[in-house]
Amino acid sequence: MARALPCITEGCSFCCRETTMPITASESARLSRRTGMKEDEFCFRDEENVRRLLNNDTTKACVFLATDSAEKTAPGICTVYEARPMGCTTYPIVLNDKDKAILDELCPHLDGFDEPEEEDAIRLLNLEERLGQE
Numbered sequence: 001m002a003r004a005l006p007c008i009t010e011g012c013s014f015c016c017r018e019t020t021m022p023i024t025a026s027e028s029a030r031l032s033r034r035t036g037m038k039e040d041e042f043c044f045r046d047e048e049n050v051r052r053l054l055n056n057d058t059t060k061a062c063v064f065l066a067t068d069s070a071e072k073t074a075p076g077i078c079t080v081y082e083a084r085p086m087g088c089t090t091y092p093i094v095l096n097d098k099d100k101a102i103l104d105e106l107c108p109h110l111d112g113f114d115e116p117e118e119e120d121a122i123r124l125l126n127l128e129e130r131l132g133q134e
């Protein structure tokens with residue numbers, strides 16, 4: 001049986017705060033359909049034309065995070081959990097500068113995650129290719 005992720009057991013929402021999470025065009029369309037929000041209400045385009053999730057002005061957290069606090073360690077719940085972008089589902093697995101999949105040291109509960117595998121790197125490389133496309 002798969003072990004419970006610390007995101008749940010620790011009630012953590014650290015990585016949803018001050019997010020810069022990139023999303024693809026199809027993920028943006030899915031989020032629009034799911035929430036009824038226009039794209040510019042939940043993401044912006046960076047200088048490389050990549051869509052990135054916006055943060056709420058008050059909570060400084062992703063606009064989809066339900067939370068009362070701007071504290072990074074405060075609890076929060078993703079309101080689009082089933083439709084969240086792939087970058088959110090794979091985090092804390094990220095690519096390093098050699099395109100190897102690693103666990104991001106910014107996550108405060110890394111002990112609760114398995115070491116990434118080669119297929120994680122392939123999945124993230126495929127995602128990178130789709131970012132910034134129309």
Ligand code: SF4
Pocket residue numbers: 006007008012013014015016091092106107108109
């Ligand atoms: S991936 Fe890490 S930082 Fe993000 S919610 Fe889970 S435990 Fe917290």
Ligand code: SF4
Pocket residue numbers: 015016019021053062063064065066077078079080081084085088
């Ligand atoms: S979409 Fe959900 S999981 Fe992803 S950063 Fe926003 S609140 Fe967190």
